[in-house]
Amino acid sequence: MSAFVLRVVFALLCVHATRSASCPAGCECSEAAQTVKCVSKDLRDIPTGIPTYTRNLFITGNHISRIGPECFKGLDNVTTLSLSNNRISEVESRTFSSLRNLRSLDLSSNQLVLIHPEAFMIHNHTLRELNFSRALYNHSSVTNLSTALRWSSLNGLLGLDLSSNGLIFLPPHIFFHMNNLRRLQLANNSIVSVTNETLLGLEHLEELDLSHNALKTFSKEGLMELERVPKAKLHLGQNPYTCTCGIEPFIMLLNASQERVVDAEQLVCVFPVELRNVSLLLARNLVLGCHHAEESNNLALQTSYVFLGLVLGFVGLMFLFVLYLNRKGIKKRIYETRDACREMWEGYHYRYEIDSDPRLSQLSTSADV
Ligand SMILES: *[C@@H]1O[C@H](CO)[C@@H](O)[C@H](O)[C@H]1NC(C)=O
Ligand SMILES: *[C@@H]1O[C@H](CO)[C@@H](O)[C@H](O)[C@H]1NC(C)=O
Ligand SMILES: *[C@@H]1O[C@H](CO)[C@@H](O)[C@H](O)[C@H]1NC(C)=O
Ligand SMILES: *[C@@H]1O[C@H](CO)[C@@H](O)[C@H](O)[C@H]1NC(C)=O
Ligand SMILES: *[C@@H]1O[C@H](CO)[C@@H](O)[C@H](O)[C@H]1NC(C)=O
Ligand SMILES: *[C@@H]1O[C@H](CO)[C@@H](O)[C@H](O)[C@H]1NC(C)=O
Ligand SMILES: *[C@@H]1O[C@H](CO)[C@@H](O)[C@H](O)[C@H]1NC(C)=O
Numbered sequence: 557m558s559a560f561v562l563r564v565v566f567a568l569l570c571v572h573a574t575r576s577a578s579c580p581a582g583c584e585c586s587e588a589a590q591t592v593k594c595v596s597k598d599l600r601d602i603p604t605g606i607p608t609y610t611r612n613l614f615i616t617g618n619h620i621s622r623i624g625p626e627c628f629k630g631l632d633n634v635t636t637l638s639l640s641n642n643r644i645s646e647v648e649s650r651t652f653s654s655l656r657n658l659r660s661l662d663l664s665s666n667q668l669v670l671i672h673p674e675a676f677m678i679h680n681h682t683l684r685e686l687n688f689s690r691a692l693y694n695h696s697s698v699t700n701l702s703t704a705l706r707w708s709s710l711n712g713l714l715g716l717d718l719s720s721n722g723l724i725f726l727p728p729h730i731f732f733h734m735n736n737l738r739r740l741q742l743a744n745n746s747i748v749s750v751t752n753e754t755l756l757g758l759e760h761l762e763e764l765d766l767s768h769n770a771l772k773t774f775s776k777e778g779l780m781e782l783e784r785v786p787k788a789k790l791h792l793g794q795n796p797y798t799c800t801c802g803i804e805p806f807i808m809l810l811n812a813s814q815e816r817v818v819d820a821e822q823l824v825c826v827f828p829v830e831l832r833n834v835s836l837l838l839a840r841n842l843v844l845g846c847h848h849a850e851e852s853n854n855l856a857l858q859t860s861y862v863f864l865g866l867v868l869g870f871v872g873l874m875f876l877f878v879l880y881l882n883r884k885g886i887k888k889r890i891y892e893t894r895d896a897c898r899e900m901w902e903g904y905h906y907r908y909e910i911d912s913d914p915r916l917s918q919l920s921t922s923a924d925v
């Protein structure tokens with residue numbers, strides 16, 4: 557309830573504009589330059605009575621916490637609006653929709669927490685530049701921002717600055733409808749990886765700044781994303797690159813497209829310590845070892861199996877061959893052995909019969925007689 561009352565009072569404050577040629581308190585107005593500046597005047601709200609001729613409006617360095625659609629009514633001619641450094645935490649629905657000619661919006665250095673999904677809805681896709689550098693209160697606000705960016709029709713946007721926001725990841729499809737984006741600043745965040753489909757639809761991108769982040773490498777997925785923006789100059793310096801085997805595909809890309817990566821020469825390994833400060837381009841040969849070592853290990857193993865097989869086969873063959881060569885001798889030997897056995901057996905048997913029964917021996921002797 558109290559929030560509602562506050563909102564109404566706030567709306568009245570904004571709407572009750574005395575649209576005179578005079579200049580609002582705390583502002584400097586120049587009709588010739590069509591410019592109004594309200595800079596560092598401790599303003600709590602967007603001032604009322606901003607002249608309608610205004611094209612360039614700077615309300616910066618104040619203590620404005622919330623902005624809504626009532627604040628900019630009737631300012632059809634504004635093309636450039638800067639609300640930088642105001643501690644703004646909330647942007648309401650369609651805040652800028654009455655600014656029919658707005659081309660450049662600067663919300664840098666604020667403390668955005670609540671951003672309505674339709675906050676940046678502007679007719680006729682007039683917006684060209686959007687600056688959110690240091691604009692988010694903390695990383696968590698990126699979800700609100702991402703929704704708002706996707707909901708607003710920003711097909712005409714050419715430049716987007718999201719630097720210095722402590723971003724750890726980029727929400728999926730955050731840049732989805734910005735088909736014409738040319739420049740994307742993501743420098744000085746804590747982005748750890750560029751994930752699948754993050755850069756989808758940005759085929760016209762000409763500049764991508766990912767310097768001063770927390771990238772340790774580019775995975776296969778990340779490299780595929782970089783392929784989505786073939787025309788973009790890339791800034792990839794000042795990241796904690798980890799020069800282990802996994803980084804090899806990235807180094808290959810670096811080597812193959814040095815003209816695309818503006819600061820390729822400045823990319824250095826940060827881990828492991830033995831490779832600290834070694835240029836990624838030079839680390840290539842050091843890192844390259846792993847891949848080939850693995851491959852040659854495999855090869856050696858395969859070779860040894862084949863060799864073992866060959867040796868066993870050879871031994872087997874030799875055995876059979878020797879058997880074949882000696883087949884007659886063996887036959888003879890077998891017969892001899894058999895005969896010998898038989899003789900022995902018969903001899904034994906005979907002797908046994910004779911020894912076992914004396915009567916028999918007598919009988920035989922008598923028979924002999
Ligand atoms: C807004 O700009 C147009 C064209 O530049 C001009 O004709 C018009 O007078 C301006 N509006 C005001 C209120 O000055
Ligand atoms: C959009 O642009 C067209 C022509 O370019 C214009 O007639 C129309 O009034 C604009 N709409 C808004 C809401 O500014
Ligand atoms: C965005 O605003 C910051 C701070 O005001 C400024 O340093 C930066 O150059 C701006 N970005 C662009 C793309 O103009
Ligand atoms: C960000 O700020 C919000 C609101 O103060 C807080 O609830 C949240 O915990 C903060 N998130 C982080 C990651 O600090
Ligand atoms: C915006 O942020 C607020 C507070 O952090 C949260 O309650 C709300 O769900 C968010 N809205 C969207 C669309 O993410
Ligand atoms: C980087 O971002 C932090 C906030 O996340 C800010 O305090 C710092 O000034 C930024 N550094 C540069 C060089 O912009
Ligand atoms: C990326 O996501 C799409 C669908 O969201 C999926 O089909 C594809 O396999 C994913 N690619 C990778 C490399 O994860």
Ligand SMILES: *[C@@H]1O[C@H](CO)[C@@H](O)[C@H](O)[C@H]1NC(C)=O
Binds near residue numbers: 811
């Ligand atoms: C690395 O780049 C150089 C110069 O462009 C090229 O001569 C060399 O063949 C490349 N090496 C590989 C492995 O791609």
Ligand SMILES: *[C@@H]1O[C@H](CO)[C@@H](O)[C@H](O)[C@H]1NC(C)=O
Binds near residue numbers: 832833
């Ligand atoms: C890395 O190189 C930079 C400049 O080239 C130098 O200032 C820094 O001390 C070096 N760090 C280490 C650990 O060698």
